[in-house]
Amino acid sequence: LFVCENNGYATESPLDVRQPEGFDFCKRADAFGLRSKNIDGNDVEQVYIETSNAIEYIRNEKRPFFLECNTYRWLEHVGPYYDHELERTYRSIEELNTWKEQCPIKKYREQLLTEGIIKENDFFNMENRVKDEINSDIDRALKAPWPNKDSLFDNTY
Numbered sequence: 001l002f003v004c005e006n007n008g009y010a011t012e013s014p015l016d017v018r019q020p021e022g023f024d025f026c027k028r029a030d031a032f033g034l035r036s037k038n039i040d041g042n043d044v045e046q047v048y049i050e051t052s053n054a055i056e057y058i059r060n061e062k063r064p065f066f067l068e069c070n071t072y073r074w075l076e077h078v079g080p081y082y083d084h085e086l087e088r089t090y091r092s093i094e095e096l097n098t099w100k101e102q103c104p105i106k107k108y109r110e111q112l113l114t115e116g117i118i119k120e121n122d123f124f125n126m127e128n129r130v131k132d133e134i135n136s137d138i139d140r141a142l143k144a145p146w147p148n149k150d151s152l153f154d155n156t157y
Contacts, residue, residue, distance in 0.1 A: 001054055002034070002066045005041060007073040012090045029066035041069025044108040072099035 004025055010018040026036040035057060039050050047069060054065040074096060076083050084093045112118040 001051070001058060002029070002064060003051075004066065004068045006068050006070050008070070009073065009077075009091075011077050012088065014090075025068045026066065029068075034064050034066045036066040036068065038068040038070065041071035042102050042104040042107065044104050047104075071104075072096075072102070074100065 006015075006025065008015055015023070024038075026038050029036040037050055037054070039046050041047060050067060054067050057063070058065050075081060076086060076088070082093075082096065083089075083091060084096070109118075109123055113120065113123070
């Protein structure tokens with residue numbers, strides 16, 4: 001399964017100035033014989049359903065699948081800051097805020113609460129368990145020894 005998390009940018013340039021008019025990642029994948037699908041990467045249920053369908057296809061057909069998930073990158077290209085904090089001007093704070101309103105976690109949380117599937121306290125507890133797990137994994141990684149240099153090319157094809 002090849003997943004393209006399409007955030008609409010190529011480093012710090014909008015895709016429309018880096019790719020020819022009408023460029024389509026799925027059409028490019030199709031040209032290589034891959035089945036493909038373009039979806040809303042901010043729709044949690046759609047991502048789950050389409051990923052499940054793609055995996056079923058891969059397992060049944062023994063063929064690859066390309067899934068393009070349209071979303072947005074909130075922070076800078078490869079760092080921990082917002083672009084406006086670094087005085088970068090290639091995208092506006094208004095654009096960022098528009099996309100923040102489409103946060104998939106926030107939207108799905110509201111949907112689950114509205115439908116009565118989850119209570120506020122359940123979400124709070126789940127969020128804390130995830131944060132604890134992430135912090136535990138970070139701590140374990142920081143304490144782990146560096147890998148042996150002889151393993152540099154392991155699992156590289």
